[in-house]
Amino acid sequence: MIAPFSYTSSPTVLTSLGGIIFNQENMDKSAAIQGAVPAGWHVPGILFSTKTSWDMPGPGMKDWYDRMFIHPGGDVGIGTITPGETFNSNQAGFPSYTAADRVLSVASPNLPVLELNRSNTTANGAKIGAIYFTNTANQGDAHLQVAGVWAENVSNPAYTGGSGSKLVFMTKQLGVGTQHKMTFDETGNLSIGTSNSKGYKLAVDGTVGARKVKVSQESWADFVFEPGYRLPSLPELERYLREHKHLPDIPSAQEVSENGIDIGEMNKVLLQKVEEQALYIIDLNKKLEALTEQVKQLQTSR
Numbered sequence: 001m002i003a004p005f006s007y008t009s010s011p012t013v014l015t016s017l018g019g020i021i022f023n024q025e026n027m028d029k030s031a032a033i034q035g036a037v038p039a040g041w042h043v044p045g046i047l048f049s050t051k052t053s054w055d056m057p058g059p060g061m062k063d064w065y066d067r068m069f070i071h072p073g074g075d076v077g078i079g080t081i082t083p084g085e086t087f088n089s090n091q092a093g094f095p096s097y098t099a100a101d102r103v104l105s106v107a108s109p110n111l112p113v114l115e116l117n118r119s120n121t122t123a124n125g126a127k128i129g130a131i132y133f134t135n136t137a138n139q140g141d142a143h144l145q146v147a148g149v150w151a152e153n154v155s156n157p158a159y160t161g162g163s164g165s166k167l168v169f170m171t172k173q174l175g176v177g178t179q180h181k182m183t184f185d186e187t188g189n190l191s192i193g194t195s196n197s198k199g200y201k202l203a204v205d206g207t208v209g210a211r212k213v214k215v216s217q218e219s220w221a222d223f224v225f226e227p228g229y230r231l232p233s234l235p236e237l238e239r240y241l242r243e244h245k246h247l248p249d250i251p252s253a254q255e256v257s258e259n260g261i262d263i264g265e266m267n268k269v270l271l272q273k274v275e276e277q278a279l280y281i282i283d284l285n286k287k288l289e290a291l292t293e294q295v296k297q298l299q300t301s302r
Helices: 221-225 234-244 253-259 263-301
Strands: 015-024 028-037 045-051 064-070 076-078 104-106 127-134 145-156 159-173 177-184 190-192 202-204
Parallel strands (some): 190 202
Antiparallel strands (some): 015 028, 045 064, 127 145
16 A cells, blocks of 8 residues: 655654555554655655554554654664654763764663674684774774674583673774774673683783772781781791792792782781881880890999
């Protein structure tokens, strides 16, 4: 069926010009492809509509829904007839882009889902789906993909038919090409500057800058001040330093190079050494005071 042609220039709402209606069972259970003019425009886009029940199309219809609209400006709306519409109520106060910048809007009264699917792919490292940001002009080298994110298979050697998955985030440096900058792997570990987390929840190959770092500790070094704590004598400490070239309980330079350090544990051990030094100083001060008193007594007995 060809619906009647009706044209309104610059309408206030999306207005159908007519189109093709696909019918079943005497005008109900229909779908349609229509030409439709969006509000404020005078040229049409393409509107796709479906029904969910048996009501006939017309003024009294209850279940005729506009599902997708190709705007004459080139934007596509899925689940919405206003592609580029601002759905975030905070957008007006914090604008980051305009309707002209949006080419695809997906809306749903439930959880909107956009699925990228690739079937029968279990090879390790195979990409499942990807989103790339490209720039076709003003590129300084041959790589038009300036950034992207993709899902990647991670095969399970114990089960050849199954695989895990990870997300890879890519950026590009001028003249260098695409680079993997961050990986969120199948076990929930995040790697920045490297693709190998080595089992750490956060692995960074590079320098980390921060205003403040807080490390939770289950124990601290105050046990040094407990009555039963054995403080090594200074001669014992001297012998240890001569033999090992580092303080007791402190890892050697080789151990740090091979295994790194636990910041929280290292701070605890360093505090332990500071507290031990405080005890040494207190003990030496007592001996100095006693020696000073002896000197005074000798001087007064002359």
